[in-house]
Amino acid sequence: MTNLRIRAVEAGDLIPVDLPAPRPDVDGARWRRTRVAVADGQIVGIASVALSAATDSYFCEVEVVPGHRRRGIGTQLYAAVHRLTDPRFPVLARAMDSFPLRRRFAEALGCSVVTRCPAPWIDPPTPAAESWATGQQAPAGYRTTVIGDRPLAIVKDAWASSFAWVHRAFGAVHIDRIPQMWDQYSKGVDPAASAVAVDRNQTIVAFSLVSPDAWDGRTFIVAETAHPDQAHGTQVLGATVATSVTVLARRGTRRVQLEGHTTDRHTPDVMRSLPAVGSDPMDILRLEPPPAVSRGGCR
Ligand SMILES: CC(C)(COP(=O)(O)OP(=O)(O)OC[C@H]1O[C@@H](n2cnc3c(N)ncnc32)[C@H](O)[C@@H]1OP(=O)(O)O)[C@@H](O)C(=O)NCCC(=O)NCCS
Structure with missing residues (x-):
């Protein structure tokens, strides 16, 4: 992808309606970071990773606008936010059956199921x-x-x-x-x-x-x-x-x-x-760190 930049949210950023509103970066016990992907001056994706302080684990969310999917942007966003985390703690994601893309994406990154909630x-x-x-x-x-x-x-x-x-x-x-x-x-x-x-x-x-x-x-x-x-x-x-x-x-x-x-x-x-x-059964998935992306599959 040419002209793709991943950066922190800036004042005045126009977030497309099909992306969630960016959540501000926070330090301390409720640590959180949000990054956006910018292609040709437009924001086309967003990722956030938040510390779940009581359990030493992170929750990650990635979203890319429909017109820019399957070009590796989600993977790059994930890598960018993962880099900001403490490597000792796992990065988790939720995958509901009603949102099958989440699972496909997580499988491509490499993941294992931590727990399943029948919901x-x-x-x-x-x-x-x-x-x-x-x-x-x-x-x-x-x-x-x-x-x-x-x-x-x-x-x-x-x-x-x-x-x-x-x-x-x-x-x-x-x-x-x-x-x-x-x-x-x-x-x-x-x-x-x-x-x-x-x-x-x-x-x-x-x-x-x-x-x-x-x-x-x-x-x-x-x-x-x-x-x-x-x-x-x-x-x-x-x-x-x-x-x-x-x-x-x-x-x-x-x-x-x-x-x-x-x-x-x-x-x-x-x-x-x-x-x-x-x-709407939901799995909590443990995502592999970015270097393992090529391994893929969901154990
Ligand atoms: C899931 C999502 C973030 C993926 O973004 P993306 O930029 O398309 O992701 P990538 O291009 O990096 O895809 C990486 C791999 O994920 C898998 N994948 C992504 N979308 C897929 C789809 N629609 N069908 C099957 N596999 C898919 C593929 O293996 C893909 O690799 P490939 O394109 O070489 O086959 C995007 O589809 C999205 O925003 N979906 C809605 C929100 C969501 O479910 N977010 C996930 C929360 S963690």
Whole structure:
């Protein structure tokens, strides 16, 4: 490709409508870098790489305008942002089944699957979903409740505990940095539809956190038990998710996606029990560094 330049975003850059708005470079715990590809004075691609501080890993996104694809621009953008990362930490990317190009591109770079999230959808206001929700009863000694008017922060410790054990399967977890991630994530969570399960001591043992219209018109539910060895974990979790589903059914909310990792013992069981109307499975892929591009393939 002649005349291609990859550089940082500059004031006054015109970003084409089919590219995402550039996210600013950030230092520190939420380190992030964005680079653009410029061909003949026009921005034709964008890549960003962001540190996930609590897990010593990066997430990478690359996007090229349709008219300039398959000319190596995406590969060059990836190489440019990869060069800016700490080589000790892996660079990860998300590949949803609904976006097959992401996977093709990642396979060309060389990648391995870290985890697969089945991501089933349900439509809460349907008889099948309502019947599923009604069938999810909390075991004796537990009760579920919508967070409602209470501060959302009541679930912070349970979320942090679950974040730590779920992500430990992928590597080091910095417990001290999890609160920052909560602050960021919890901004999009709706307490009126989110639910918790508590035991006899009123300790929160599971949660179902609802982010309305989180992406692509879908509402996301992130649900986990606070601890991996939770007694009756699947039943407790199912009842917690059902509490959220009941609220969403009343609202008429459709396309509700249950998020979760298959490394968890309970979430896959709850997912299997759902009357799913579809799914958009997502792989978290570990991308090879640029010198390995020619190897290709996805292990
Ligand atoms: C994925 C994307 C960034 C690729 O950009 P690009 O500039 O076309 O990528 P490259 O030209 O460097 O392609 C590198 C290799 O990826 C694979 N690839 C890219 N697009 C492909 C496609 N449409 N079909 C099959 N393979 C494809 C090919 O192996 C390609 O090598 P080749 O052209 O020599 O066969 C671009 O298609 C895009 O913006 N898609 C939408 C957003 C997206 O899914 N981003 C990925 C997030 S990480």
